[in-house]
Amino acid sequence: MSVRPPQSFSHPGKGTSALCPLEYELMSERADALGRHGQKVEKAIAAIAHHRDTGGTPEARERLLDEAADVVWAFFIQREVCGLRNSRDAIVRYQIPAEVIARLGIARKP
Numbered sequence: 001m002s003v004r005p006p007q008s009f010s011h012p013g014k015g016t017s018a019l020c021p022l023e024y025e026l027m028s029e030r031a032d033a034l035g036r037h038g039q040k041v042e043k044a045i046a047a048i049a050h051h052r053d054t055g056g057t058p059e060a061r062e063r064l065l066d067e068a069a070d071v072v073w074a075f076f077i078q079r080e081v082c083g084l085r086n087s088r089d090a091i092v093r094y095q096i097p098a099e100v101i102a103r104l105g106i107a108r109k110p
Contacts, residue, residue, distance in 0.1 A: 030082050037075040041094050044068035048097065069103035072096055076104070 048064050076087050084090075091101065 030078075034075075034078050034082050037071075037078045038094070040071045041068075041075050041090075041096070044071045045094060045096060045100075048100075065099055065103060066108060068096075068100045069106065072100055073104050 044064070044067060048061075048068055051061055051064055075090070079085075079087060079090060090096070
């Protein structure tokens with residue numbers, strides 16, 4: 001059995017190619033997209049909190065929960081694209097309600 005050392009131990013100049021600037025640009029775009037998705041999650045959670053504080057209709061609350069679930073689902077997918085597999089820290093940081101988590105990935109009829 002052969003064992004390959006981690007890439008972090010490889011030589012810095014070894015294996016450089018014309019793709020390195022492209023890879024850097026792609027990583028930058030992924031990080032930017034993750035930030036935009038995070039802002040959407042913050043807005044969706046804030047809308048739910050505002051609705052709770054103002055006492056809106058139950059139908060509006062259901063709509064807000066569905067929209068937040070869609071936004072959080074997209075955010076979690078973007079996190080996985082960036083290599084972040086564990087979403088627990090994001091749930092705590094953004095204070096995502098359990099009602100939203102329970103709705104993740106549900107396909108709703110139009």
